[in-house]
Amino acid sequence: MKYDFDEIVDRSRTGAEKYTGLEKLYGNPEAIPLWVADMDFKAAQPILDAVRERTENGIFGYTVRPEKYYSTVCSFQKRRKNWDMDEKLMSVSLGVVPSICMLISELTEPEDRIIIQTPVYRPFYNAVRDAGRELLESPLLESDGCFYMDFEDIEEKARQGARYMILCSPHNPVGRVWTKKELETLGDICIRYGVRVISDEIHSDLVLWGNRHIPFAAVSEEIRKLTITCISATKTFNLAGLQNSITVFPDIETKNIFDRAWGRLHIECSNCFSLVCTQAAFEHGEEWLEQLITYIEGNVNLVMDYFSSFIPQIKPVRPEGTYLIWLDCRQLGMTGRQLTDFMVNKAGIAMSAGTYFGKNAEGYMRMNVACPRAIVQKALQQLKEAVDALEA
Incomplete structure (x- = not known):
C-alpha cells in the first residue's frame, strides 16, 4: 500500500x-x-492491525514471547544485512540504553576504562559515569563536512588499558554509516588490545542512498567474539514508546550474566504490545x-x-x-x-x-x-x- x-x-x-x-x-x-x-x-498498517487485533481480546495479562519471536528477528537481519545470528545468543530487554547500562554495570569493574567516540549520544556518557567507570573520549575527526574515526587516538586509548568501547553504528548525531574498512581497522585494534565492544546499532535499518550498514559482529569471526550488539525495531518502525530491544551476545556465558541481572530485577517479562508490534514490524513492515x-x-x-x-x-x-x-x-x-x-x-x-x-x-x-x-x-x-x- x-x-x-x-x-x-x-x-x-x-x-x-x-x-x-x-x-x-x-x-x-x-x-x-x-x-x-x-x-x-x-x-x-500491519503493526496497527496487530495492535488492534490484540486489543480486541481485552485481556492484557503476563505474556510470554512466541516461539518464532527470535527467528523473525533473525530473518529480518538476514534479509536486510546478510547477518547470520544465533537465536541461542539473543536476549530481549526494555531498550538499548537500559541494555548498555546493564552491560556496563555487570561486565566491568569500578574504575575500568571505557572508550566512546565524541560527539555522541548523551546516554553513552551517563552509562559510563553513573557506573563509576572511567570515560575515555576519542573525538571524531572532521574533514570537508564529514566525520571519521581517529584510529591513532583509539589505539592510544586502548593502549592505556581500555576494557570496553561503546560503538555507535550508524553514528548519532553525525550520521555516518561506517564502512567495512573502517570497522575492520577498528576491530583489529580491539583484537590487538583485548578491548570488547558494545555496539549500539539501533539506527542500522535507517540507511540512506544505498549505503550499507555492516553489523560490527558480522565483519569477522574474531570481531564477533568480542562484540555485544544492541538492536531494536523501535527506531526503525517508530515504536520507541513500547520499550523493546534485542541484545546479541558473543557467547552463552556473557548472555547468562545479562539474563541473571534482569532476572534479579524481576523485569524479564515482555510487554504484550511490544511483542506483537516488534513481530509485525519485522515480518510485514518492510x-x-x-x-x-x-x-x-x-x-x-x-x-x-x-x-x-x-x-x-x-x-x-x-x-x-x-x-x-x-x-x-x-x-x-x-x-x-x-x-x-x-x-x-x-x-x-x-x-x-x-x-x-x-x-x-x-x-x-x-x-x-x-x-x-x-x-x-x-x-x-x-x-x-x-x-x-x-x-x-
Missing part, C-alpha cells in the same frame, strides 16, 4: 515527550519540535520502511539545498544514515547557550543542542527531519527569517 508521510498527526494530547517537554526544557511550547529522535509518522527511507531522503535533500541557497552561514552534514542532520552553526558566532536561545526564541525551533552530545560539539545543533515535509519547510523558513534578522 501507499503510505502518506505528508499527513500531519496531532500528538499534543498523547503525552509525547517531543511535545509535552517543550515548555519545561525550552520555555517555548509553540516551538516546532525537531529534537527527540522519534518520528511524527503513523506506524506501518514496504513501509522502504517508502519511509525514500521520504526521509527527500527531506534531507530539501534541507541540504535550502541551507546552501538561503542560509549558507549554517553547514548541514549530509547523513548517510538515521533521520538526523548535524548542523554546523559556528559561523553564527554564538556560544552553545546563545545558539539554543536563538533557535528556540528567535527561529521558533526546538532542536537538540550540540553540547548535549559532548563538549567538543559547541556551535552545532541536531535536527530531526522525520516529520511531514511541510513542517520541515516551515522550520527552514522561520530559521531563514531569524538569520536574516541578525544581519539586518
